[in-house]
Amino acid sequence: MLVALLAIPLAGCGSGEPQNANAPSGTWSVLVEEWKFPKRQYLGTPTDFVLKIRNTDTRDIPQLIVTIEGLRMQVKQVGAASEIRPIWLTQDVDYANVTPYNSALASSFNMGPLAAGDVQTYKVALTPLRRGNHEVGYKLAADLFGDAKIVDPDDAPAEDTRTVAIDPTPQFDKSFFDEN
Numbered sequence: 574m575l576v577a578l579l580a581i582p583l584a585g586c587g588s589g590e591p592q593n594a595n596a597p598s599g600t601w602s603v604l605v606e607e608w609k610f611p612k613r614q615y616l617g618t619p620t621d622f623v624l625k626i627r628n629t630d631t632r633d634i635p636q637l638i639v640t641i642e643g644l645r646m647q648v649k650q651v652g653a654a655s656e657i658r659p660i661w662l663t664q665d666v667d668y669a670n671v672t673p674y675n676s677a678l679a680s681s682f683n684m685g686p687l688a689a690g691d692v693q694t695y696k697v698a699l700t701p702l703r704r705g706n707h708e709v710g711y712k713l714a715a716d717l718f719g720d721a722k723i724v725d726p727d728d729a730p731a732e733d734t735r736t737v738a739i740d741p742t743p744q745f746d747k748s749f750f751d752e753n
Contacts, residue, residue, distance in 0.1 A: 600722040601630045601715055603731055606692065610709065614739050619664055619700045624711060627692045629726060634687040634715050637723070639695055642734070643709035644680050660707050660739075661699040681717065704741040710734030 607625035614620050622641060628634055644661045684695055713731040715721030723731040 597635045597716050597721040599632075599715070600724055601628065601632065601634045602724055602726060602728075603627060603634070603687075603713060604629050604726055605713075605731065605733070607694075608711070608733060610735070610737065612735060612737055614701045614737060616701055616704060616739060616741050619698050622697045622699050622709075622711075623694065625692065625694045626687065626713070628687045628689055631689050633689050634723070635721070636716060637684040637687045637693075638681055638714040638717055639684055640681040640712045640714070641697065641699075641709065642680065642712060643707055644699070646703070646707075658703065660703045661701055661709075664698040664700055683717065701739040704739045706736050706738050708734050709737050 604627045605624060606627055607623065609621065609623040611620055624639060626637070644663070645657050645659050649656065682695070682697065684693070687693055710733055713723040715723050725731045
C-alpha cells in the first residue's frame, strides 16, 4: 500500500515531451537603435530601462526575450534565507502594443513576436535599492531555452553592458521648495 501511495506523485515526473520540444531555433538579426538607462541614479528614485529594437531580419522573430543582467547580486551572509539581494526593484513593464507573456525567470521578459522590419520600444521601470557602482546590461534571445539566437548587424550576440553609479543621496524636486 505504501509503495502505491509513493508511486502516484512520481507518475507525472519525466514523462511527455521536453519543455523546449516546440521552441524555435535559428538566428535572427536586430539593431538596437536606442538603449537608455542613466549612468547616474539615486536611491529610491524610479528610472526607465528603455530598449528600442528593430528586427533587421527578413523573418519574424517568434518571441523576443529581453534579459536585464545585473539587477541582483549575491552576498555571503551566515544564516540568510537567501544569498541573492536586489540592486534594482522591477516596478512596471511597458510592452507598448505588445501582448506580454509571463516568464518564471526574474530578470527575463518575453516581449512576444517582432515582425520583420518592425521597430518596438520596450520600457521597464526600475528603482535602485543599493548604492555603489554596478554593472548592468541586456541580452536578447528568441526563446527562453537558448536555442534561438539574436545577433546584431555585425553577427555578434545582441548584448551590451555599462556601469551605473547609484548615489545614496535622494534627488529632490527643487521647485517644491521654491513654491512653499
